[in-house]
Amino acid sequence: MSQWREDVPTEGSVHLPPDAHALDGIGRNHSLETALADLIDNAIDASATEVVVRFVQRQGKLRSLYLADNGHGIAPAEIDSAMTVGGRRDYHRGSLGKFGLGMKAASFSQARSLTVLTRTPDGVASGRRWHLDSAADFRCDIVAPEFVMEEVDRDWGFKSSGAGGRTVIRWDDVTGFTATDDRDRVQSFLTATITKILNHLGLVLHRFLAKGALRVFVDVEDVDRGAIGARFEAEPLNPFGYHHPGNPGYPKILTAKRDGMSLNLACHIWPGRSKLAAFKLPGGAIERQGLYFYRADRLLHAGGWDGLTVADPRLQLARIAIDITDDIAGLFSMNPEKSRITVGPDFAHLIEAARSADGSTIGDYLRDAESTYKRSRERSRDRRKMLPPGKGFEPSLKRAIGDEIPFVDGEEPVDIRWRRGDGLDFFVVDRESRTIWLNDRYRQSIIGEARGGLNDAPLVKALLYLLIEDVFRGEYLGAKDKDNIALWQEVLTAAVRSQLARSTRQ
Structure with a gap:
C-alpha cells in the first residue's frame, strides 16, 4: 500500500471558464451527508458497485476526506468537462446527475480544495484539482500522473473490480471538520458524523443497497500508524420496511391520468407504535409522514405533504411512495442538492383525481391511516401496568x-x-x-x-x-x-x- 501524502503534486494548469448554465442550480444547502450522497450518485452513474468514504487522520487531527468508487472512471477527454463549473455531460435515461454542478457544488459546500483522480478500465489515468483560493481565474490544476496512480491504487478494500476503473475524490481543508487534535474529541466527532452519514445514505440509497447493486463503506485511516480502522457499512433504511401493514387493505396503488401521463401513488400505512428505525427515521415519525419521491430508485424527498394536507400526529402512519419517471418529470422540480422536490400547480388536482382499483381516493386513504393510528393507541391503553425499570437498564x-x-x-x-x-x-x-x-x-x-x-x-x-x-x-x-x-x-x-x-x- 502506498504511503499517504499530504501535498498533491501538480504539473501545470488548464483554463476552465464556467459554462453558461453555471448559475442554474448552484446551492449551498448541503450537509456533509447530502454532499456525499450527491457524489455517490455520480459513482452509480459510472456503474460502481462499491463506494468507500474515508476520513484521514494525522497527528490526531482530521486532514482529508476521500470518496472512492470502482466505476468505469473518467476518460482524459472528459475530465475537463467534469471539472467545469456547470459543465453538462450527456445524461442518459435514469441518470442521477442533472445540473452539471453536483460534484463541484457538493464538494465546495464542504471543502476548499477538490481533487479528482481517475483511471479508466484500460489503465489511463488523469487528475484535476480545484482550490477556491486560486480559482478566481478558473484555472484548474493538472495533477501529476504518478500521484494519480498512487491515490487510485491505495488500499480501498474493494471486493470486486466493478466496472473496471476507479475514481477517487479527495477533499482537503474540509470546513466542517473539528479543529481539535484531542483524540477523544475527534473520536466523538467521528462517531456522531459517521452515524449521520450511514443513516442518510442508508435512507436515500436504500433501494440500491437492498438489491445488492451497491455497497457503501465508511472507515478512518490513521496516517501516523499506517493503519485503516474498522469499516462500517451502510444498511438499507427502507421507509416502507414494515413487517406487516397497519391496515390489511394496504399498500394500495392510486393512479391519476392526465394528458397521456400516468401518476402512481403507492399508499402505505405503518403499524401503530412501531419501534423500527425505518419508521422513526431521523427527525421522528411525525415529521416523516407524507410523500416520498424517488427518481431512478434514488430517494430525493422523505416526508411532508406539499400542500396536499397538513402534518398531524394522527397521520404519522401514512407514507406515499411516488416514482418520478421522465414522462412525468415536468410536474416536479428538484433542488440541486437532491434533497427536496417541489410540486407544480397541477399536482394537487392530480392527487385528488387519483383512484385505486376499488375506487378509493386520497381522502379515503388518509381516513384509514388516521383510524389505524387511533386503534393502535386504544390497544396500548389496555395493557397491564407494570413496575418501572430502575438501575441496570440503559x-x-x-x-x-x-x-x-x-x-x-x-x-x-x-x-x-x-x-x-x-x-x-x-x-x-x-x-x-x-x-x-x-x-x-x-x-x-x-x-x-x-x-x-x-x-x-x-x-x-x-x-x-x-x-x-x-x-x-x-x-x-x-x-x-x-x-x-x-x-x-x-x-x-x-x-x-x-x-x-x-x-x-x-
Whole structure:
C-alpha cells in the first residue's frame, strides 16, 4: 500500500471558464451527508458497485476526506468537462446527475480544495484539482500522473473490480471538520458524523443497497500508524420496511391520468407504535409522514405533504411512495442538492383525481391511516401496568419500555444488578430491595468481548424484567409465584451454563 501524502503534486494548469448554465442550480444547502450522497450518485452513474468514504487522520487531527468508487472512471477527454463549473455531460435515461454542478457544488459546500483522480478500465489515468483560493481565474490544476496512480491504487478494500476503473475524490481543508487534535474529541466527532452519514445514505440509497447493486463503506485511516480502522457499512433504511401493514387493505396503488401521463401513488400505512428505525427515521415519525419521491430508485424527498394536507400526529402512519419517471418529470422540480422536490400547480388536482382499483381516493386513504393510528393507541391503553425499570437498564431501553408499557404510579422501580453468587443459580429474586441479582460468574459469557458496566446485557435484562417483574407485587410470594421462579431458575441456569461451556470451548 502506498504511503499517504499530504501535498498533491501538480504539473501545470488548464483554463476552465464556467459554462453558461453555471448559475442554474448552484446551492449551498448541503450537509456533509447530502454532499456525499450527491457524489455517490455520480459513482452509480459510472456503474460502481462499491463506494468507500474515508476520513484521514494525522497527528490526531482530521486532514482529508476521500470518496472512492470502482466505476468505469473518467476518460482524459472528459475530465475537463467534469471539472467545469456547470459543465453538462450527456445524461442518459435514469441518470442521477442533472445540473452539471453536483460534484463541484457538493464538494465546495464542504471543502476548499477538490481533487479528482481517475483511471479508466484500460489503465489511463488523469487528475484535476480545484482550490477556491486560486480559482478566481478558473484555472484548474493538472495533477501529476504518478500521484494519480498512487491515490487510485491505495488500499480501498474493494471486493470486486466493478466496472473496471476507479475514481477517487479527495477533499482537503474540509470546513466542517473539528479543529481539535484531542483524540477523544475527534473520536466523538467521528462517531456522531459517521452515524449521520450511514443513516442518510442508508435512507436515500436504500433501494440500491437492498438489491445488492451497491455497497457503501465508511472507515478512518490513521496516517501516523499506517493503519485503516474498522469499516462500517451502510444498511438499507427502507421507509416502507414494515413487517406487516397497519391496515390489511394496504399498500394500495392510486393512479391519476392526465394528458397521456400516468401518476402512481403507492399508499402505505405503518403499524401503530412501531419501534423500527425505518419508521422513526431521523427527525421522528411525525415529521416523516407524507410523500416520498424517488427518481431512478434514488430517494430525493422523505416526508411532508406539499400542500396536499397538513402534518398531524394522527397521520404519522401514512407514507406515499411516488416514482418520478421522465414522462412525468415536468410536474416536479428538484433542488440541486437532491434533497427536496417541489410540486407544480397541477399536482394537487392530480392527487385528488387519483383512484385505486376499488375506487378509493386520497381522502379515503388518509381516513384509514388516521383510524389505524387511533386503534393502535386504544390497544396500548389496555395493557397491564407494570413496575418501572430502575438501575441496570440503559436509558434508551427504559424509554422503549415506557413507550410500550404503562407504569404503576408511586412504586419503586425494579433493579437488575450483577453480584458474585455462592452457587450456580443464574439469578436471585430479592423482594426486599426489589432487585433481580444476576450471578457474576456468567457475565462474560453473556456480554462476550464487550466491556462490562452497570447497563450491560440489555437483551437479557429486558427479558428477565418482562418475565419476573410481577413477583415483586403483593406482600408475599404465593405458591404459583414460587413455582414459576423455580421453573425459570432451572431453565435459565441450564441455558446460561450451556452458553458458558460453549464459550469456554471456543
